[in-house]
Amino acid sequence: MSIKVVRRDASSNFLGLVVNKTVFFAVIAVVILSVSLTLIFKDQANYYFAIGQSFVSAHGGWIYTLSVNIFIVFCLYMAFGKYSNIRIGGEKARPEFSLGAWFAMLFSAGIGNGLVLFSIADPVRDFLNPPRLIGQDPASIAQEAINFSFLHHGIHGWAIYSVVGLSLAYFTYNRKMPLTLRSAFYPLLGNRIYGWMGDVIDIMAVITTLFGLATTIGFGVGQINSGLTHVFGIPSSLFYQVIIILAITAAATLSAFSGLNKGVKILSVLNVRVAALIFILVLILGPTTFILKSYIQNIGSYLSHFIEMSTWTESLRQTEWQKTRTIMYWGWWISWSPFVGTFIARISKGRTIKEFMLCVLILPTLVTFLWFSAFGGTTMRDILLGDTALIAAVNDNISTALYVFFDKFPFAIVLKVLGLVLICSFITTSADSGALVIDSITSGGKLKTPAFQRVIWALATGIIAAVLMYGGGLNALQTVVTISGLPFAILLVMMCFSLLSGIKEDHEKEERKKMLTEKEQYRKNILQLVEKEREERSRKNAETNTEANTSVEPNSENNDG
Amino acid sequence: MDKKKPLNKELNVMVALDLTQMDPILIKYIEFLTTIFSIKQLYFVHNIKQSVLYSLYEDFISEDLAIDKIVEEELQRTIALNYKGIVPQQLIVTSDNYTESMLTDLAKENHIDVMVVGNKNALQGTGALCQKLVRMLDSHLLLIPDDTQHVLDKILVPTDFSADSAVSFQAARRIAERSGGEIEALHSYSIPSFFFPYIDTEKAHDETQKHLDNRFMQFQKKYFLPEDISFKYVDKQDFSVAETIEQTAEKGTFNMIIVSARGANNLTSLFIGSTTNDLLVRNRKMPLLIIKKQ
Secondary structure (H helix, E strand, C coil): CCCCCCCCCCCEEECCEEECHHHHHHHHHHHHHHHHHHHHCHHHHHHHHHHHHHHHHHHHHHHHHHHHHHHHHHHHHHHHCCCCCCECCCCCCCCCCCHHHHHHHHHHHHHCCHHHHHHHHHHHHHHHCCCCCCCCCHHHHHHHHHHHHHHHHCHHHHHHHHHHHHHHHHHHHHCCCCCCHHHHHHHHHHHHHHCHHHHHHHHHHHHHHHHHHHHHHHHHHHHHHHHHHHHHCCCCCHHHHHHHHHHHHHHHHHHHHHCHHHHHHHHHHHHHHHHHHHHHHHHHHCCHHHHHHHHHHHHHHHHHCHHHHHCCCCCCCCCCHHHHCHHHHHHHHHHHHHHHHHHHHHHCCCCEHHHHHHHHHHHHHHHHHHHHHHHHHHHHHHHHCCCCHHHHHHHHCHHHHHHHHHCCCCCHHHHHHHHHHHHHHHHHHHHHHHHHHHHHHHCCCCCCCCHHHHHHHHHHHHHHHHHHHHHHHHHHHHHHHHHHHHHHHHHHHHHHHHHHHHHHHHHHHHHHHHHHHHHHHHHHHHHHHHHHHHHHHHHHHHHHHHHHHHHHHHHHHHHHC | CCCCCCCCCCEEEEEECCCCCHHHHHHHHHHHHHCCCCEEEEEEEEEECHHHHHHHHHHHHHCCCCHHHHHHHHHHHHHHHHCCCCCCEEEEEEECCCHHHHHHHHHHHCCCCEEEEEECCCCCCCCHHHHHHHHHCCCEEEEEECCCCCCCCEEEEECCCCHHHHHHHHHHHHHHHHHCCEEEEEEEECCCCCCCCCCCHHHHHHHHHHHHHHHHHHHHHHCCCCCCCEEEEEECCCCCHHHHHHHHHHHCCCCEEEEEECCCCCCHHHCCCHHHHHHHHHCCCCCEEEEECC
């Protein structure tokens, strides 16, 4: 007996909202619970956050390290292997956005304000607290600090986004499935993705996204506050930070309300242009030759230490350096991956897998390295020359690093204001595109939903960020991403296998179809020839018979005669 | 590996027939080519795909039908009907499960310079054989669409100013020498106005075109290309390079596109250029000659 499986439409109307009720209410419940618990147990929250982070880093750190390396191998195979020419959306699909707009949007969504915040702070922190070369030559320590900042903000992170982005894009546009995380697991789970298993995947994705975004907003808000202090003398305090969160949330709400083709695109374009302007100013006004020289040297040094750093797990040292650096970053990238991946998938129709990988994996990495070489590299050079202003700034508050860095430049005030605009724009882009993605997942993969539904998620992100800042500050935010990212890392490894198996299956099916069409055509042609031959034979036989008959008839006449 | 013979010398050409309506089109086009190229020997070849016919063999045997003989006679008839050229021709009928391997082996064995295959559109081909052949063959590959015309007076050669594309120009020059046709070089460019919104696009186009003109002149000098090649540049906007080439070829009423596949050694033959690959997949409207570099 055969069983007919019917795919149910996961979304339904509820009070005018188009939502998958299970996912929507589960997420709302988790948000309310986490926010309430943090508010109620504010004093103990820090303690438990610290225990949680230590536990996950100590026992799950190796899973992160292994996973991110698997992602790179996977992405390179997809980019240069036999599936590289497959086009997202089918052979005839055309890109929805121009190459420039596409790159601007994916880069803005993916990098957030990490580029601005950590390009100076990270090398300085790792120079002051080096992971491995304690007591050695300061120049070597500085180089290793830059190498590690390349590791934390480079190809590994973009490989995580690429895995999610490509998987979702493929299953959404090539297999016509809903744009939700569960779709990427179809080859592994089959129709179970439409049941509770799929709901769990989507709930995990949304929660991870919400906390990942909240962390970014938390960091960004601190930096905006510091900028306002530097430029306008506004005090740096929790009160002002909450106000900034509200302002960002309001801007993100407006942008999310207007949709992908308006607000999000305009802000993404603004990000890239302002970032390009700041970079060009720093390049011209700063040590131009040094920046270009160090870019080459840094990439070389990073590549030569690549495997060693990528697989380093601190296993022969009893230090805990990785806990707050590498592991936290992997958790953060992973916690951002459902959101950035979904967003990238949404805008990547019409690109080939090779194009996708070059623009999502390689190009952003090279741009990031250039930025880090200009900001972090110049900072390292100044520190080695004896300038300790940035060491003091980072020790005091990492959010101030960018503004202290600009102090040395002519027209510092212009650069500081531009920096402030860039951070605000980056954070707002993250918050609004995050709201769009969460909305898409909780609506069961719908690409169009009521505008006010997106507003709910823009507000929710802002509230979580504000409450976590109030409950435990940046440590709480970092701990949350480290913990929430781990189960997702395992899901992402499964996603690689799922995507590979899906693409392989489709590719083989396509090849078989082509082969069958050709075989069928060939068989038909041969059968036509054979039929012709048969007709020819029967015609010849008929002729022979007629000849035989006509040669017999005169004889019988004679006999009769 | 043997050095590739220039296309204005005496060539051995092999034409792959497949028993479809494409065969007469191919044969007639080859007859036209014999008036342009100096062809020493022409081979028509067909491979009987045994694996497709396994289930039918029992019937054939019981009826005493020799399928290879039937196929051979049919091809002889089609050739006799459509080929009136003076270049000696020979029909080869083989029987193998893998047509692409068989064609590759035959091409090697007979020192073939150009392999000609049909590139079906209206006749619903899948293009799978061409994709495999371009990677496996040592010889040049000429793909003929089903509505091709018997003219060769305008040849389009896309260029990225690389050594590979210079090889295509050499081939185009040899053909044009014989056909008396003209060659037009095409380069597609784009201006990244998205990231630099404040630059004057008009001015940027002018500057780019000046730069491209200079570049093409240097390219001509470096690879000793004839001076009468006209050079055209197209802003590809949001189209892919292959789409731009296809559109330009159609608009300009060209009769052939010549591109270069990358090297043909064991390693690089697996990777043909992405534009060439795109053209191979997309273009079903114009003869496409894919030049294999030595």
